[in-house]
Amino acid sequence: xxxxxxxLRRLAISIFVLFGLSILIFLIARIVPGxxxxxxxxxxxxxxxxxxxxxxxxxxxxLLEQYGLWLWEVAHGNLGDSLVTRRPVKQDIREFFPATLxxxxxxxxxxxxxxxxxxxxxxxxxxxxxDNVVRLFSxxxxxxxxxxxxxxLMLLFGFVxxxxxxxxxxxxxxxxxxxxxGMYTIDSLLNGxxxxxxxxxxxxxxxxxxxxxxxxxxxxxxxRSSMADNQNKDCIASMIAYGVPNRVVTGKxxxxxxxxxxxxxxxxxxxxxxxxxxxxxKIFGFPGLARYGIQVMLNKDVNxxxxxxxxxxxxxxxxxxxxxxxxxxxxxxxxxxxxxx
Amino acid sequence: xxxxxxxxxxLHVWFKVYGGVLKVLNGVNFNVKIGEKVGLxxxxxxxKTTTMKALLxxxxxxxxxxxxxxxxxxxxxxxxxxRELADLRGRGLSMIFQDPTSALNPVFTIGQxxxxxxxxxxxxxxxxxxxxxxxxxxxLHEARLPDPERMLDxxxxxxxxxxxxxxxxxxxxxxxxxxxxxxxxxTNLDVTIQDQVLRLIKDLVEKKxxxxxxxxxxxxxxxxxxxxxxxxxxxxxxxxxxxxxxxxKPFHPYTQGLLASVPRLSGGGFAEGIPGRIPNYRNPPPxxxxxxxxxxxxxxxxxxxxPLIDVDDGHQVACYLYQNGQEDRRNA
Ligand SMILES: Nc1ncnc2c1ncn2[C@@H]1O[C@H](COP(=O)(O)OP(=O)(O)O)[C@@H](O)[C@H]1O
Ligand SMILES: [Mg+2]
Numbered sequence: 001x002x003x004x005x006x007x008l009r010r011l012a013i014s015i016f017v018l019f020g021l022s023i024l025i026f027l028i029a030r031i032v033p034g035x036x037x038x039x040x041x042x043x044x045x046x047x048x049x050x051x052x053x054x055x056x057x058x059x060x061x062x063l064l065e066q067y068g069l070w071l072w073e074v075a076h077g078n079l080g081d082s083l084v085t086r087r088p089v090k091q092d093i094r095e096f097f098p099a100t101l102x103x104x105x106x107x108x109x110x111x112x113x114x115x116x117x118x119x120x121x122x123x124x125x126x127x128x129x130x131d132n133v134v135r136l137f138s139x140x141x142x143x144x145x146x147x148x149x150x151x152x153l154m155l156l157f158g159f160v161x162x163x164x165x166x167x168x169x170x171x172x173x174x175x176x177x178x179x180x181x182g183m184y185t186i187d188s189l190l191n192g193x194x195x196x197x198x199x200x201x202x203x204x205x206x207x208x209x210x211x212x213x214x215x216x217x218x219x220x221x222x223x224r225s226s227m228a229d230n231q232n233k234d235c236i237a238s239m240i241a242y243g244v245p246n247r248v249v250t251g252k253x254x255x256x257x258x259x260x261x262x263x264x265x266x267x268x269x270x271x272x273x274x275x276x277x278x279x280x281x282k283i284f285g286f287p288g289l290a291r292y293g294i295q296v297m298l299n300k301d302v303n304x305x306x307x308x309x310x311x312x313x314x315x316x317x318x319x320x321x322x323x324x325x326x327x328x329x330x331x332x333x334x335x336x337x338x339x340x341x
Numbered sequence: 342x343x344x345x346x347x348x349x350x351x352l353h354v355w356f357k358v359y360g361g362v363l364k365v366l367n368g369v370n371f372n373v374k375i376g377e378k379v380g381l382x383x384x385x386x387x388x389k390t391t392t393m394k395a396l397l398x399x400x401x402x403x404x405x406x407x408x409x410x411x412x413x414x415x416x417x418x419x420x421x422x423x424r425e426l427a428d429l430r431g432r433g434l435s436m437i438f439q440d441p442t443s444a445l446n447p448v449f450t451i452g453q454x455x456x457x458x459x460x461x462x463x464x465x466x467x468x469x470x471x472x473x474x475x476x477x478x479x480x481l482h483e484a485r486l487p488d489p490e491r492m493l494d495x496x497x498x499x500x501x502x503x504x505x506x507x508x509x510x511x512x513x514x515x516x517x518x519x520x521x522x523x524x525x526x527x528t529n530l531d532v533t534i535q536d537q538v539l540r541l542i543k544d545l546v547e548k549k550x551x552x553x554x555x556x557x558x559x560x561x562x563x564x565x566x567x568x569x570x571x572x573x574x575x576x577x578x579x580x581x582x583x584x585x586x587x588x589x590k591p592f593h594p595y596t597q598g599l600l601a602s603v604p605r606l607s608g609g610g611f612a613e614g615i616p617g618r619i620p621n622y623r624n625p626p627p628x629x630x631x632x633x634x635x636x637x638x639x640x641x642x643x644x645x646x647x648p649l650i651d652v653d654d655g656h657q658v659a660c661y662l663y664q665n666g667q668e669d670r671r672n673a
Contacts, residue, residue, distance in 0.1 A: 126402060127402070144545055211539045228402075231401075231402070232453070233443055234438040234440065234443045235443060235444055235446040235447075235525040236399075236446075237394065237397070237399035237436075237438070238436065238438060238444050238509075238512070239436060239446075239454075239457070239458070240397075240398075240399050240430070240437065241397040241398075241399055241430060241436055242430065242435060242461065242462060242512065243427060243431035243458075243461045243462055243581060244457050244458065244460075244461045245427065245432035245461060246423075248457060250448075250459075252457075253446050253449065253454075253457075256448050256449070257446065257447065257448045261553060267393070303418055307351040330448060331447075332447070332448060332496040332498060333447060333448075333496075333498050336498060336499065337498070
């Protein structure tokens with residue numbers, strides 16, 4: 001498998017997928033009951049004002065025509081205006097998406113590093129007290145949803161012990177760094193403002209841990225069982241019998257084949273975090289895309305709904321391509337035989 | 342030609358499984374002298390591979406050894422600390438596993454795997470192997486693999502079964518070894534290449550003066566290749582003799598059954614001649630484990646496992662038919 005053609009093919013397919021997704025969400029956003037214009041203007045707005053807004057948003061036209069108009073706008077780089085924030089959806093996304101991106105980025109680091117290392121150590125010390133403790137906490141981690149962790153962590157580390165801040169992206173009153181990427185941690189580093197970096201970073205930790213705990217626990221379990229399955233294979237016994245030291249056998253010959261399934265699962269979990277982070281973002285007053293997404297959905301803010309879902313679609317597709325490349329790199333059976341790609 | 346290389350004494354191996362224990366090895370006694378070629382025959386599931394894994398100390402986590410000793414050059418390897426064990430492994434034993442597909446790591450190239458095997462084969466003395474690549478190339482060449490340079494960059498999946506098996510043999514060639522264990526090296530291969538692979542193994546041990554344990558389904562193979570044969574049944578060595586002697590005059594009813602049933606060409610279960618199956622290891626018969634299938638079983642057989650006794654010069658049998666100087670009870 002050559003990387004270039006593979007990525008190109010996947011990108012081509014992705015365009016069709018995004019196209020389909022846009023039709024689907026466009027229709028769903030309009031078919032669900034409720035009048036967006038009425039909801040935006042409130043119950044006491046005069047009928048003719050509501051009607052004018054409906055016309056302004058083309059909501060009085062047939063669906064097909066609406067979609068065509070929307071596509072025309074998208075082709076010109078517009079996603080329409082949000083009825084909730086009264087700003088262009090594009091501008092909202094530009095503000096909220098980087099916030100969620102840095103939050104999920106840190107979450108992903110916790111999931112990957114924590115999940116793999118806990119899984120590897122548990123497999124290495126299988127059936128010892130360490131393994132049992134990790135197993136117990138993994139089950140706890142899996143069954144307790146992220147928002148529950150958010151509340152617990154906030155109470156413990158924010159209010160009982162004042163270690164971490166519990167609200168927003170920066171301390172109240174602090175002026176954000178000059179926008180480059182929109183991610184405060186990165187922008188403050190690019191501006192050379194380490195004090196700001198630290199402030200933004202500390203604000204990410206609790207929500208990131210809350211989001212990471214369930215998928216990390218899952219990843220640890222999968223890594224452990226994948227290692228345990230491979231541990232008893234003849235190829236591992238053969239290496240040990242030939243005198244290859246344990247650390248090399250475990251860290252190289254056992255780890256590489258065992259990472260394939262956890263990586264696939266982790267990638268899906270990380271992609272899903274973009275969407276289900278809304279509770280945690282809400283609890284920590286974190287102005288992210290997930291929170292924005294829920295807000296616009298509850299208000300039937302049609303343009304914003306479609307915009308948010310399209311961004312999530314792009315995130316999913318990108319992560320899928322990345323994970324396919326990683327798996328193909330890890331597993332020559334896929335790379336050489338082109339299986340599953 | 343007489344110094345003992347390997348001596349397994351009264352080895353028991355159990356597997357902890359869900360809801361119980363499989364008592365697989367039931368007091369195995371087995372030895373190999375330096376430079377000797379020994380055969381190990383017995384039907385599938387009787388514990389041949391388990392015995393070898395115990396000897397290499399690569400049993401799965403859920404296995405335990407409640408009793409028994411394994412001496413390699415007089416050292417009890419079950420009592421070695423991890424340093425001594427690493428040292429022994431670096432120079433001592435090698436095994437060609439039953440299934441060449443699972444014996445090679447699918448996500449590393451042959452070259453990567455050979456490299457580490459050669460690197461650590463010098464033992465924990467830490468001496469560096471200067472020319473790992475040359476050693477690897479000549480080992481692949483000696484194992485009759487075409488285009489060794491390209492082989493180094495190949496993944497196991499790119500090779501045929503016969504080539505994989507030869508790669509496994511190349512692993513053994515690349516490292517200086519006292520003992521080569523070949524676990525059914527030809528069972529999974531085409532009839533046409535079985536001979537080549539067997540000849541390679543024979544050449545390898547003869548050239549290095551190493552010992553060989555050849556595990557096989559095929560009695561014919563054991564007859565061609567080995568000097569002495571052990572017959573294993575359900576976790577016990579039930580007969581041992583010089584190869585020619587065993588084929589001439591088998592004592593144990595199980596061995597007699599094996600020899601009577603015509604061995605199939607490509608291996609596989611050869612015990613069709615003996616009705617019944619290997620006992621369940623969860624609740625094995627209390628006495629001789631073969632008793633339930635034995636046409637000559639009598640009272641003592643269900644009480645305790647018969648010990649291995651000499652019935653001839655260098656010919657041992659574990660069977661009550663021949664205990665107490667009693668000749669063949671079958672005629673009584
Ligand atoms: N990893 C394992 N877990 C549980 N039982 C095992 C395991 N390996 C072997 N056994 C048991 O040991 C018996 C003997 O297996 P094995 O040594 O592979 O036989 P052979 O090599 O003679 O065909 C099997 O029938 C099985 O019941
Ligand atoms: Mg076997």
